[in-house]
Amino acid sequence: MTRWPLAVRPCGDATGGPQPPAAGTVPEWVAWGIALLGGTIAAALQTVSRLTPRLKRAEELARQAVHELRPNSGSSMRDSADRTEAAVTQLFVEVRALQDDLRDLRQASRRHDGELGRLADATEQIRDRITRAEDREAQHLAALDARVHTLETARGEYRDNP
Numbered sequence: 001m002t003r004w005p006l007a008v009r010p011c012g013d014a015t016g017g018p019q020p021p022a023a024g025t026v027p028e029w030v031a032w033g034i035a036l037l038g039g040t041i042a043a044a045l046q047t048v049s050r051l052t053p054r055l056k057r058a059e060e061l062a063r064q065a066v067h068e069l070r071p072n073s074g075s076s077m078r079d080s081a082d083r084t085e086a087a088v089t090q091l092f093v094e095v096r097a098l099q100d101d102l103r104d105l106r107q108a109s110r111r112h113d114g115e116l117g118r119l120a121d122a123t124e125q126i127r128d129r130i131t132r133a134e135d136r137e138a139q140h141l142a143a144l145d146a147r148v149h150t151l152e153t154a155r156g157e158y159r160d161n162p
Contacts, residue, residue: 026034068077 070076071078071082073079
């Protein structure tokens, strides 16, 4: 490896005027630039060396995430999401069917309520007719009993105590 002799000299002379660089020397601003560049490179290398494990970990996590997002016969998150989506779709279909059944049951219930109301009205009418018929029969029997009593009394066959 060849070593280059570098001597740093101030820019300009005592009068402040520029001077041409002497052979084997570097102007002061170039030396500062090289030092600054070296420090920047060293800081960048140090930052890269600190970030390298983190980047490797992030790369590994990204690889795992990509692996999980591809179907692989059941154990990936993608397969799990597909199964969940299929189950939700099936539940949606079943809920729709249950809603249809419930709507049918409500309609049938309303229809049966109407029929029961009509039957209750008809039963009430029949009960009223039976009550009127019983009253008529009771009156008829009372009239017949009075006639029998009158006839038995007229023949003298009436007995108070049976």
